[in-house]
Amino acid sequence: MDLFTVGKIINTHGIHGEVKVSVETDFPEQRFVVNNKLYLAKEDRLNPIEVEINSVRKHKGFFLLSFKNLLDINLVEKYKNYYLYITQDEQHELPDGQYYYRQIIGLKVIDENEHYLGTIKEIMSPGANDVWIVEKPNKSELLLPVIDDVIKSVDLDKQEVYIEMMDGLDDED
DSSP states (O other), X not given: OOEEEEEEEEEEETTTTEEEEEEOSSOHHHHSOTTOEEEEEOTTXXXXXXXXXXXXXXXXXXXXXXXXXXXSHHHHGGGTTOEEEEEGGGSOOOOTTOOOHHHHTTOEEEOTXXXXXXXXXXXXXXXXXXXXXXXXXXXXXXXXEOSTTTEEEEETTTTEEEEOOOTXXXXXX
């Protein structure tokens, strides 16, 4: 079963089984709802435990959740630093032109002259737009701002991204 991270339990809260969750999803109001099912597991995603949300509330920038059948601090204490996951079927369909990070990482980058530049190895979100970090063979990394002037198309079937190189993006050429 493929699992995708939506949060991380960073601590317990009170004695009635609430956990403090650091959000790792763009859709927290849809993920963290009473009666929704999530999976608890360590980062390795092995042996996930299905849980059902009993209560939800926001507190100082975090979500406080409790789970049915785990309504005591002694039952949830062991889940500190566990992650909360959803399955592939529970992921939202994104609008055209938007992608999950997992879909972008690993794509080949092709420039306007049909030259292979490298492979996207990481994504940064420093501000107004994401930046894709491209690992180039035997060269330093290329940082691609995810803007319409640079990213021309994404072909998930071919596992390729087509770009137009702007002046100053690649100092090695």
